[in-house]
Amino acid sequence: xxxxxxxxxxxxxxxxxxxCGSPTCxxxxxxxxxxxxxxxxxxxxxxxxxxxxGAASQPPIRLVTIGTGEHAxxxxxxxxxxxxxxxxxxxxxxxxxxxxxxxxARIQARLAELKAFSWERVGLVLRVDMVAVVHRAEEPGxxxxxxxxxxxxxxxxLYLESAEAGAVEAALQAVGAGKPLIAAATPENWQAWxxxxxxxxxxLVVSAEGLDAxxxxxxxxxxxxxxxxxxxxRPATLVQALTDQTQIRRLAIRKKFRPLGYPTLVRVPQxxxxxATAYAATLIAKYGGVLLLPAEVGIxxxxxxxxxxxxxYTDPQKPIQVQPGIYPVGEPGPDAPVLVTTNFSLTYFTxxxxxxxxxxxxYMLICDTDGTSVLTAWAAGKFSAESIAETMDKFKxxxxxxxxxxxxxxxxxxxSGKLQSLTNWEVVVGPRESxxxxxxxxxxxSA
Amino acid sequence: xxVELQREKWVGRxxxxxxxxTAAEGGTRGHTITVGGETTLPFLHFEGQMPHAPVTALExxxxxxxxxxxxxxxxxxxxxxxxxxxxxxxxxxxGARLLCLRLASTAPxxxxxxxxxxxxxxxxxxxxxxxxxIVLGCGDFxxxxxxxxxxxxxxxxxxxxxxxxxxxxxxxxxxxxxxNNHVILSQAPIDINIQKQMNILITEMGMxxxxxxxxxxxxxxxxxxxxxxxxxxxxxxxxxQGDKMLAMPxxxxxxxxxxxxxxxxxxxxxxPQWGEQYTRAISWELTTAVxxxxxxxxxxxxxxxxxxxxxxxxxxxxMAPAGVEA
Numbered sequence: 001x002x003x004x005x006x007x008x009x010x011x012x013x014x015x016x017x018x019x020c021g022s023p024t025c026x027x028x029x030x031x032x033x034x035x036x037x038x039x040x041x042x043x044x045x046x047x048x049x050x051x052x053x054g055a056a057s058q059p060p061i062r063l064v065t066i067g068t069g070e071h072a073x074x075x076x077x078x079x080x081x082x083x084x085x086x087x088x089x090x091x092x093x094x095x096x097x098x099x100x101x102x103x104x105a106r107i108q109a110r111l112a113e114l115k116a117f118s119w120e121r122v123g124l125v126l127r128v129d130m131v132a133v134v135h136r137a138e139e140p141g142x143x144x145x146x147x148x149x150x151x152x153x154x155x156x157x158l159y160l161e162s163a164e165a166g167a168v169e170a171a172l173q174a175v176g177a178g179k180p181l182i183a184a185a186t187p188e189n190w191q192a193w194x195x196x197x198x199x200x201x202x203x204l205v206v207s208a209e210g211l212d213a214x215x216x217x218x219x220x221x222x223x224x225x226x227x228x229x230x231x232x233x234r235p236a237t238l239v240q241a242l243t244d245q246t247q248i249r250r251l252a253i254r255k256k257f258r259p260l261g262y263p264t265l266v267r268v269p270q271x272x273x274x275x276a277t278a279y280a281a282t283l284i285a286k287y288g289g290v291l292l293l294p295a296e297v298g299i300x301x302x303x304x305x306x307x308x309x310x311x312x313y314t315d316p317q318k319p320i321q322v323q324p325g326i327y328p329v330g331e332p333g334p335d336a337p338v339l340v341t342t343n344f345s346l347t348y349f350t351x352x353x354x355x356x357x358x359x360x361x362x363y364m365l366i367c368d369t370d371g372t373s374v375l376t377a378w379a380a381g382k383f384s385a386e387s388i389a390e391t392m393d394k395f396k397x398x399x400x401x402x403x404x405x406x407x408x409x410x411x412x413x414x415x416s417g418k419l420q421s422l423t424n425w426e427v428v429v430g431p432r433e434s435x436x437x438x439x440x441x442x443x444x445x446s447a
Numbered sequence: 448x449x450v451e452l453q454r455e456k457w458v459g460r461x462x463x464x465x466x467x468x469t470a471a472e473g474g475t476r477g478h479t480i481t482v483g484g485e486t487t488l489p490f491l492h493f494e495g496q497m498p499h500a501p502v503t504a505l506e507x508x509x510x511x512x513x514x515x516x517x518x519x520x521x522x523x524x525x526x527x528x529x530x531x532x533x534x535x536x537x538x539x540x541x542g543a544r545l546l547c548l549r550l551a552s553t554a555p556x557x558x559x560x561x562x563x564x565x566x567x568x569x570x571x572x573x574x575x576x577x578x579x580x581i582v583l584g585c586g587d588f589x590x591x592x593x594x595x596x597x598x599x600x601x602x603x604x605x606x607x608x609x610x611x612x613x614x615x616x617x618x619x620x621x622x623x624x625x626x627n628n629h630v631i632l633s634q635a636p637i638d639i640n641i642q643k644q645m646n647i648l649i650t651e652m653g654m655x656x657x658x659x660x661x662x663x664x665x666x667x668x669x670x671x672x673x674x675x676x677x678x679x680x681x682x683x684x685x686x687x688q689g690d691k692m693l694a695m696p697x698x699x700x701x702x703x704x705x706x707x708x709x710x711x712x713x714x715x716x717x718x719p720q721w722g723e724q725y726t727r728a729i730s731w732e733l734t735t736a737v738x739x740x741x742x743x744x745x746x747x748x749x750x751x752x753x754x755x756x757x758x759x760x761x762x763x764x765x766m767a768p769a770g771v772e773a
Contacts, residue, residue, distance in 0.1 A: 082684075084677040119720060121669070211450040238764055243493055250453035260450070274757040275764070277730050281737040285676070300727035303710065304668055304734035311673040312738075346671040353670070353707055357514055435586075439556045 003053065005033035011049040012042065019043050035059045035079045035253075060252045062262050064203050064228045066093065066130070066181045066290075067157025073129055075230070075289050076263035081249060087315040090263075092288045094280075094305065095130035095159050097295050100146035101137040107146060110295075111153040117299050124320075126306040128156070130181075132292050133171070135162035144171040151175050159183065159292070161205075165192040176200040181290065183207065183265070184232060187217050190224075197226045205265050207232035211247060215259035222259075229262045230290060238279050241266060245287040263289035270294040277301040284309045320345035321371035326395045327352070330361030334402040337362045337441065339430065340388055341409055342369040342377045350434045358438035360445055363400060367391045374409045385418035392423060410436075454494045457687035461485040461745070462656050462694045463499065466545065466630060467579025468606040473628075476605060477577035480545055482660075482745040483696040488683065489741055492768040500766045501740055503755045504545035504581060504748045505537040506702050509560070509568045510552040515750070516712045518724055522752050530568055531575045538576045541752035547581040548572055553594050554585035562594040566601035573605055581608040581632070581698075581748070588616040599623035608632055608660055608698075614645060621652045632698060634662040637674045639681050639693070646692045656691060660698045660746060667704035668735040675699075676742045683743035697743055701735040702750030729754045737761060 009029035020041040022028035031037045032053070039045055039053055063077035073093045080086045096114055098107050111131070118127035131150045135143040143162055150158060151174075158180035162168045168182050183205035185193035190206070197204040206221050206229050208214040214233050221229060231248060235241035248264060251257040266288045268279045273296045280291050284305060293302070314320055322343045329352055341351050343366045355362050367387055369377035377383035388406075392398070404425045408416055410432030420427045431440050463483040468474025480502050487495025511527045512520070526532040530548065537543040548569065552560040569582055582598055584591035595609055596619065610632025612620045617633070624631045633649055635642035642661060650656055663682060666675035685693035705711045710721065711728040721727055732754035736747050740762070749755035 082680055215450050278737045278761040281734045285738050285741040300722035301730045303721050304731045307669040308734055314673050349670045
C-alpha cells in the first residue's frame with residue numbers, strides 16, 4: 001500500500017539538510033509519495049525507515065540507464081497512464097538492428113546511414129538512439145567483432161542479443177565498458193545472464209512469454225542481485241503487445257506491483273516496413289520502452305517515428321518554445337513582408353507553413369511570449385506593442401528589410417495604433433486565423 | 448506467479464453512428480457504415496467491446512487541388528480533373544468504401560462556385576459511386592451556410608455526413624441535416640469544453656446524438672499532434688465514464704494534416720537527409736493515422752491511397768481479438 005507524504009515524512013531524519021536535492025525533508029517525502037525519486041538519495045535515513053518505506057520508497061517503474069557518457073539513455077520512471085495526467089518522462093529509445101552475419105561492408109553502410117540521420121527540430125535533436133547487434137552468425141567471435149565495429153563508428157549505446165550468454169560475454173570483453181543492454185535472460189538460462197550482468201554492470205533484458213512467467217523471472221533475477229532490468233513479454237501479435245504494455249503499466253503504477261516495475265522492450269517484427277512502422281508507432285503512443293526496429297525499417301520510416309515520439313513525450317504543461325528572433329521563410333529579400341507572431345511552437349509552425357503555402361518569401365519576427373499563443377499571450381500582457389517594438393530592436397529588423405511595414409495577427413489588431421506610434425512603422429492587420437495568410441499575402445502582392 | 452490483470456469497469460459507451468442509406472433505408476448506397484459502440488479504450492479487447500472497426504475514407508475535391516505535391520497527385524492522374532472520375536478511381540481501383548468530398552471550388556476567394564453547382568457535384572458523385580459520402584464545405588462560414596442547405600437537399604435520403612459545423616455556424620447546418628436525415632460534423636478547436644458545448648447546442652436543436660461525429664481538429668505529426676491526441680484521449684475517457692455529450696465517434700483528417708508539411712511534400716532532392724520521398728510521405732500519413740487510432744479515432748480521412756490501404760491492414764490486425772501474427 002502506498003504511503004502518504006506525511007506518513008513518509010514521519011520516518012525521515014527531519015534534518016532538512018538538502019543533501020537529497022529537496023529543500024526540506026517534507027518536500028522530499030512528498031516527492032517519494034508521488035513516486036518520484038528514490039529513498040537512496042537521503043544519506044541519513046535509518047535502516048528501520050528503509051524497511052518500513054519499502055515499496056513506497058521506490059518509483060513504481062525503475063529508471064534504468066543504458067550506456068555511459070553523454071549518449072547514455074534513461075528509460076522507465078514513468079508515473080502516469082495518460083500524458084495529460086502529468087507527462088511521460090523518458091522517451092522510448094529506438095534501436096536499429098544489425099546482424100552479425102552481415103558482411104562488414106553491409107554493417108558499415110547501415111552505420112553510415114544512421115550517422116547521417118540527425119537533425120534539429122524546435123531545438124531538439126531527433127535521431128536513432130541505439131544500435132542493436134544481434135547474434136546469428138555460426139562463426140565464433142563474430143558478435144564481438146560486429147559490436148566493436150558499431151562502437152567504433154557511433155557513440156550510441158549498444159544492445160547485444162544472443163541465445164548464448166557466452167557469445168555476449170565475448171562481446172562484453174570488448175565493449176562492456178560502454179554498459180550495453182544485454183539480452184536475454186530466460187526462465188531456462190537466467191543464472192548465466194545474472195553473472196554476466198553483475199560482472200559487467202550492464203542492464204539486462206528478462207524475457208519470458210506472458211506476464212505470469214515474466215513476473216516470476218524478474219523477481220528471481222532481482223533477488224539474485226540484478227536490479228536494472230528491462231522486460232520482454234514476447235507477445236505473438238501487436239494486439240498482445242498492446243495488452244501486455246497496458247497491463248504492465250497499470251500494474252506498476254496503480255498496484256505498485258514490484259515484479260513488473262521496470263521499463264519494457266518491444267521487438268518490432270520483421271517482414272513489412274509499413275506494418276513495422278505502424279507497430280512501432282503504436283508502442284511509442286502506448287507505453288513501449290526500448291523499441292527494436294527490424295533491419296528493413298529505413299530512415300524514411302524512422303523520420304515520422306522520432307517525430308511522433310517527440311510529440312507524445314512533450315510535457316503538456318510546458319509548451320515547446322521557439323527561440324525569439326527573425327526567421328526567413330523561403331529566401332526573402334530586403335523587400336519581403338515581415339509577419340509578427342509569438343514563440344509558441346505550434347503558432348510558429350502553423351504560421352510558417354501557411355506562409356510557405358503562399359509561396360511568397362517572407363520574414364517572421366518571433367517574440368518571446370513564454371511559449372504562449374497569440375491570444376493567450378496578449379491576454380497575459382506578454383504580447384504587447386512594447387514587447388514587439390523591443391524584439392524589432394533587439395534583432396535589428398530595420399537592417400534586414402528596406403521597407404517599414406509589419407503584418408500583425410488579426411486577433412491583436414488592437415495593438416496596431418500603439419505599435420505604429422512607438423516604432424513609426426506602418427502596421428498592417430493580417431488575418432485572424434493563420435490559414436488566411438496565403439490569400440492575404442497573395443492579395444497584397446498583387447495589390 | 449499469478450498476475451492479476453487490471454480491467455477497467457467503464458460505464459459508458461461511444462454512440463454508434465451510421466453513414467449512408469441503402470434502398471431499404473430510403474437511399475441508394477450499396478452499403479452503410481457504422482462506427483462507434485466502443486466500451487473500451489482503443490483495441491483493448493480484454494476489457495470491453497469494439498463492435499465496429501474504425502473506418503477509412505479517401506478525400507476527393509471538386510476541383511484539381513493547387514497545393515497537393517506531385518507525388519500525391521500522381522496517385523490519381525487525370526482523375527483529379529473531375530470529381531466523378533476521381534470518386535470512381537478511389538472506389539473501383541483503390542477499394543475505398545467511404546469517400547470525403549471537399550467542395551473547394553466554392554471558396555469565395557477562389558473559384559467561388561455557386562451553391563447550385565456544388566449540389567450538382569454532390570448529386571453526380573452520389574450517382575457515380577454507391578459508397579457512403581462525407582461532404583466538406585470550403586470553410587468560409589457565410590458561403591458554407593449558402594452551400595450546405597443545397598447540398599443537404601441534393602443528397603436527401605442518402606444519410607451523408609456534412610461539415611464542418613463550428614461554434615459560429617452550426618444552426619443552419621443542423622437544421623438542414625435534421626430535415627434530410629443527415630449526419631453532422633461538429634468541430635471544436637482542440638478544446639474539450641467547447642466540443643462538449645457544441646454537442647449540447649446541436650442536440651438542443653433536436654439533432655439526435657447518433658447523427659453527430661466529432662471533429663476534435665486534427666493536429667499534424669510534428670505540428671501539434673500531441674494536443675489533438677490528448678484531447679481525443681480525454682474525450683474518449685469522458686465517453687467511457689458516461690458523459691453522453693462526449694460520446695460521439697471521432698473523425699480525423701490525417702491526409703490533410705500530413706500533406707501540408709514539408710516532411711511529406713519535399714522531394715528527396717530537396718531533403719536528402721530524410722530519405723526517399725514516397726516511403727517517407729506515406730509513413731508520415733500512416734504514423735499520424737496510427738497515433739490518432741490509438742487516441743480513439745473512428746473515422747479517418749486519407750489523401751494517399753497507399754496510406755489508407757496500409758492503415759486498413761493495421762486496423763484489421765488490431766481488430767482480431769487475439770491479434771494477427773505479424
